[in-house]
Amino acid sequence: MTQAMGARILVVEDEPQMRRFLRTALSARAFEVIEAINAREARLAVTSHPPEIVLLDLGLPDGDGIDFTREVRAWSLVPIIVISARGREDDKVAALDAGADDYLTKPFGVNELLARIRVALRHVARLSNGAQRESVVKIGALLIDPERREVRIDGQLVTLTPIEYRLLLLMARNAGRVLTHQQILKEVWGPHYTHQTHTLRVFMAQLRRKVEVDPAQPRLLMTEMGVGYRMRDE
């Protein structure tokens, strides 16, 4: 996969120790790191030195990170990865629904951080060449051919209902990213079904029975409890 070497990362974080860790770890991986210690600096930075990724701490001294996310999302598709000490699922969902791409709870390891950055960069790359919408998606043993509307596991054809197919395709196209229940319901069922979380769960269970080797120990369709689902991509 393409590793965007030298990509510019904006780190928005008020804790000096945390900034130091991020700067060191990311510079070592040849990323260009710019720093902001509050929302005001971050606003300046996103416009003056447009980054390819934003790492955003939610608890900023001059405002809520979620508001900043919404603001930036209004005019930019730059991936925003929220990092926060607040481990509550509500906060994660709020940030994701506001337009954040991913979420990391402090403390986290550097590998986890790099994995999320890779996923986010890949997703942007996919979005920017939208011409590939009909291209084949391949994740591990799973293969989706949107043109033929075919799904195969290890070469074996799998029969899916329309909803199961849409659900799987949505997850696969966002492989590696966490999608909230709301986001999935809105995409697959439409905007009127966003409260039917249990419906989504039923279909997810059915889908797992068809595409997972052991539906109770999924390798593809992972549950992010209280938040949503994520398709594993590596």
Next chain:
Amino acid sequence: MDDAVDGQTPYNVRPPQVVASSYAAWIGYAAAMLSVAVTTLLVFWWRAHLTPPDLVMLYLLPIMAVAYRFGQGASLLTSALSVAAYDFFFVHPYFTFLVSDSQYILTFTILFVVGWVIGGLMNRIRGQEQEARDREFQTEVLFRLGRDVMTTLDDAEVARIITRHAARLFVGEAGIWIEEDHGGVRLAAVTPDYFRLSEHGMVVVRWCCDNGQSAGRGTELFPDEAFTVLPIAMGERFGALAVRIGDATILKQGRWGLLEAFSRQASLAMDRARLGEEARSAAVRVQAEAMRASLLSMASHDLRTPLAAITGAGTALRDDDARLDPLQQAELVETICTEAERMERLITNLLDMVRLESGATRLRQEWIPFEELAGSALMRLEKQSRGGRVLLDVDDKVPMVYVDPVLFEQVLVNLLDNAFKHARMAELISWRVRADRNRVIIRMADRGPGIPIGQEERIFEKFVRGEGNGVPGSGLGLAICRGVVEAHQGTIRALNRAGGGAEFRIELPQPPIPLDLYPDEREGCPDEGEGS
């Protein structure tokens, strides 16, 4: 009889009926006239076959009957009427009140005296009967009150039960006021809810609290008030039970004793509640103190240990860099990482526990397949599972469970983590999920060393760790499990399996599964066309 408490059940014994009302008296007099008329008619019909003494005897019947049923007043009237009728119809000259033979004067007198004496006797019997019924009623009332107030130790609830009983018993309204530390009085309970006292009424209540004596209607003090205030002794201070008695006869009948007995019983109940409350808050204080102590000792030991390792390794790397070979350096770095992870787990557990205990956690129950919960829990423990698999056996009748997904996943994680830590063969862990009417039963069994005998309950307590196995842990995992399960109104217990190993058994109440769980595929979903 149903066992409803707080004065809702009707009394078995009716409150004693009072006959003294004018209405009842008129009935008695009417009965007197009617019975004499009927007797006279019968006697007149049979007069040819009767001797004069028989005639007199027959008149004794209505006198006795009326005396028995209606008391002395009516029986005297019956006697008088009987004498008059006997004289008028059966004594020569007939159909006049004149008497030709003076012997009849004696007959009249005897008839009258007999009526009077029988009436008096009957009155006494009736009085005793009434008294017995009163006593029975009083016993029943006090028994009920005593029984109902035993159901709770909450003094506000006790006060409420007392006022309910008082309002029913005295067919009126009742309220309890309690003396406060600073000298004022506060309202503890009223029945019905709108019952309040006037400004002046409150003065009487305060007087009663200050002096510990009854006041108001039926007493010498403030007899013009519409209500009666009885003192309730509560330790060194007093409360006041104010009753507006709707059934005036209760006071008239001199049944003051019932009121006093009632207030005595109320005093006992309030006192018991007060002492219970004191004992309970003392117990809570002791428990909080113990909790704080163990929390502090845990924080100082369990948090400092990993911190010490991190500090040691970190400073070694910083200060002794030159003297460490690459292998040693790698070892120190590894120490920092694992100890930091351990600290994180401890802190997460501590925060979870505190959140659960403080009630800050709001339960968000949703329908979720048990499979998904188990899968997610296993996923989180991928590292600890050492490649072990878990046997999952879910009843087809349990497609979904109704739980808070985040909290319940934590329960499964903690239980699994426990099993992985203790069980030698991780692959022998099994989950079984069964439906049982309106409950779901989740059992997790392993083939580990099991639970030390007698510790089955203790392991759910905070900061209690399995003994002698050297397995690190916060001693909070199972306490959190119990906290979460109990927040779901469920139960969790641990037992040892036959053949070795432990079993944890969770029972949760479940609402009926909603009908819209399996919506129509087609609904709201165009067949073709893709989302972005």
